Each structure stands twice: as structure tokens, then as C-alpha cells.
Amino acid sequence: MKLLFVADPIESFKAYKDTTYTMMREAQRRGHAIAVCEPRHLRWQSGGQVMAQVRDIRLTGNEDDWFTEVGTRDLALSEFDAVLMRKDPPFDAEFIYATHLLEQAEREGARVINSPQALRNHPEKLAVMEFQQYLxxxxxxxxxxxxxxxxxxxxxxxxxxxxxxxxxxxxxxGPDGLNLGSITETLNHHGATTFMVQKFLPEIVAGDKRIILIDGQPAPYVLARIPQGSEVRGNLAAGGKGVAQPLTDTDRATALAIGQVLAPRGLLLIGLDIIGTKVTEINVTSPTGFREILDQTGCDVPALFVDAVERAVAR
Structure with missing residues (x-):
């Protein structure tokens, strides 16, 4: 297969932990060709197709200097077997514009993963509203x-x-409400911006569990992101410690119920976040956690994902 990854600049990747890198590594291991571009490289002109200036790369196997650029060229997205949208948030206007370009590429014959329309329709914080029974x-x-x-x-x-x-x-x-007004003003920009408020879940001390859903099926291990010190956030980017754990029966049931609804909408890959037994977010833009689960358990999540991509292309 010829795969195009639409992502942030690859020079910014930390290969030792990056999920997109693990996808590329597994794809190359199977003999698939890898190309990359950024959303800013997408363009369309009437009478033509959605094009991108793409970089053909090969992975070196050295995580300090992890890729070599084979060449740069202009190609229609429809020339690839699959286009993988892996741009990190923010979920802003430019992200939305990119999904419209990718949706046009779909009309021209491209296969885009995750579906651009589904990405637009499932903002990561707001997608939980559809599943109130788990919140x-x-x-x-x-x-x-x-x-x-x-x-x-x-x-x-x-x-x-x-x-x-x-x-x-x-x-x-906390219960004393200290700085609540100031924090509200910061998040709502003095009434201009909508934001989310949730009841604090003390189960966060055991970790914010990231469940990887691939084509509606949960991986057998989760990544519990455990806050460190006085920090309330378990996110790895905020200093949380990632600990891979077996998927519990309760979390499997929740994940399957949500996955069976969302996978048919074109969400091949989902990162479901659960604290205790409560769903907090449904991540669909660029879910992570592959590398940590693979390194700690040997469960080859990148292989499960590339399997699913191959099946999607064959359909």
C-alpha cells in the first residue's frame, strides 16, 4: 500500500513515544510506502483534485534520527491507498478546513482514516454527550x-x-471555590467561549485510563495515566506516569457499546478515556498510547491498527 500521513511536522516527533511513528514503523515493516504532509500542504482548485506537496520518507530504525527523505512531489490524495489524518488538536477552524479538503478528496476516490466528516461531528470533549449513561x-x-x-x-x-x-x-x-471566578473568565474569555465543567472524580489517583478502540474493538490493555505529586492531571504531556493494565470487564463493556456506535461512522481509531467507570473524553483526532502499551506488555497495538487499515482498504 501507499500511505499518506497528514500530521504535524515530523521533525517535532519524539519517536521513542510517538504513536504515529509506531504506525509508520509497522506499515514499513510490512512493505508499505510512507509519505507525509501537513494540513497546510493540502490544496484544491476547481477542475482538479485535492493535492498535497508530500514527502516520501523511509524510517531508519534509529529513533534519534528516525527518517530519511526520499523525495518531495505533488500528488492527488486519491493516488494513495489510504490517507491517515493524524493532526493533533487544537480542534480549530484550520482543522475544520482540513477536514473539508479531505472530504472532497474522499469524493474523488481517496480513503481517509478517520473519516473527515466523523472528525468534524465528534469534537473530542463534546462527543461524550451522546453517551450520557457512561458520564x-x-x-x-x-x-x-x-x-x-x-x-x-x-x-x-x-x-x-x-x-x-x-x-x-x-x-x-475545591469546595472552597478559590479562584473559580478567575478560572471561569480565563476559560470563557469573558463570556465569548464555551467550555466544559465536570465533577471531580477521586478515582483519578488510580489513573485516567486510555482505551484504544480499533474498528470498534478495544485493545486488551489500557494505558492508565497516573498523576504525579500534587498534579491533578494524568496526561503524559503533563507529567503523568503511564502504566499499562489489562482491560477490565466493565471497561470492555463500555468500550464495546461506544465502539459499536462510532466505528460504523468512519471512526476506525478511537482513544476512549475513563476515570473509575466514567467516560470523560472520546479522542478521535490523533489518539495515542500505542507505544507505551507495546513496550510494557508486548501487545502489538500498531499491528492491530495496520491490520484494520489493510482490511479497510481491501473492502
């Missing part, structure tokens, strides 16, 4: 008064922006 108390608002009432009801809360990643912009407020 803890959650509020989406821009109103300070709503936040005050929610805090008064639940005592200890977590506030976070809707377009971030890696734990960016997450605040915990």
Missing part, C-alpha cells in the same frame, strides 16, 4: 452563573477548554 456529572456552558451552580451542587470540580489536548488548560477547584 459523571458534566456541564457545557459559557455562563459563570451556570458554573457557580454546578460547583455548589458538586463541591469539587474540574474545568477545561473544549479544544485542547494533553491536559492543557485544565483546572481543579
Amino acid at each position: 459523571g456529572p458534566t456541564l457545557v456552558t459559557r455562563s459563570p452563573e451556570d458554573v457557580k451552580r454546578f460547583h455548589a451542587e458538586h463541591g469539587e470540580i474540574v474545568l477545561k477548554p473544549l479544544d485542547g489536548m494533553g491536559g492543557m488548560g485544565i483546572f481543579r477547584v
